[in-house]
Amino acid sequence: MCIRDSINAEYGLFLLLGGAMKLNIANPVTGCQKLVEIDDEKKLRAFIDKRISQEVEGDSIGEEFRGYIFKITGGNDKQGFPMMQGVMANQRVRLLLDGSNKCYHVKRKGVRKRKSVRGCIVGLDLSVLSVVIVKKGPEEIPGLTDKTVPRRLGPKRASHIRKLFNLTKDDDVRKYVIRREIPGKEGKKARSKAPKIQRLVTPRTLR
Numbered sequence: 001m002c003i004r005d006s007i008n009a010e011y012g013l014f015l016l017l018g019g020a021m022k023l024n025i026a027n028p029v030t031g032c033q034k035l036v037e038i039d040d041e042k043k044l045r046a047f048i049d050k051r052i053s054q055e056v057e058g059d060s061i062g063e064e065f066r067g068y069i070f071k072i073t074g075g076n077d078k079q080g081f082p083m084m085q086g087v088m089a090n091q092r093v094r095l096l097l098d099g100s101n102k103c104y105h106v107k108r109k110g111v112r113k114r115k116s117v118r119g120c121i122v123g124l125d126l127s128v129l130s131v132v133i134v135k136k137g138p139e140e141i142p143g144l145t146d147k148t149v150p151r152r153l154g155p156k157r158a159s160h161i162r163k164l165f166n167l168t169k170d171d172d173v174r175k176y177v178i179r180r181e182i183p184g185k186e187g188k189k190a191r192s193k194a195p196k197i198q199r200l201v202t203p204r205t206l207r
Contacts (some may be wrong), residue, residue: 031149069135075129089119154178
C-alpha cells in the first residue's frame with residue numbers, strides 16, 4: 001500500500017468514526033483546562049504518528065495557537081480505552097497487566113489481568129487527545145491563559161513547604177501549613193483541615 005492509499009484509508013476511518021477529535025489543552029501555570037473540538041483533518045496532521053511525550057507546534061491548529069508548543073500526555077479512543085505509554089502501536093491491543101501498570105487498578109495483591117489498551121501513537125481513531133502547554137505564544141487564549149485557578153490543596157512535604165515560603169532549616173514548618181476551610185452543616189461550626197506533613201524531622205524521630 002502506498003502512502004496516498006494509507007492516508008485516504010485513515011481519512012475514511014476518521015469520517016466513519018464521527019469526523020471530529022477533541023483536544024483537551026491544559027495549562028499547568030494557571031491551572032486551567034480547555035476543550036477544543038477540531039473537525040478538520042488537515043489541522044490534525046501535525047499530531048498524527050506522534051507519540052506520548054512528544055512536542056507539537058500549535059501553528060497548524062489555528063491562528064490563536066500561533067507560537068504555542070504542546071506536549072502530548074495521553075488520550076482515549078472512541079470506545080474510551082486509554083493510551084498507554086510504551087505500547088508502540090496506533091491501535092488497540094490486549095496486554096497482561098499487573099499493579100505496576102497505570103491502566104489497571106489491582107484490587108488484590110499479585111493479581112494480573114489481560115486488558116485492552118490503546119497504543120501510544122496518535123491516530124485519527126482517537127476521540128480525545130490530551131496535551132499540555134510547554135511554551136506560551138504571544139497571544140492570550142480565552143479561558144486558558146487569561147485567568148488563574150487557585151490551588152485547592154497546598155504542599156504536603158516538608159521540603160516543598162520550605163521552598164514555597166523560602167524558609168530555612170531552623171524555621172518551624174508546622175506553622176506554615178496551608179489549612180483548608182470546611183463550612184459547617186446545619187448550624188454546626190466551620191472547621192479547617194490540614195495535611196499531615198511528610199518527611200518532617202523532629203526531636204522524637206531523631207531518638
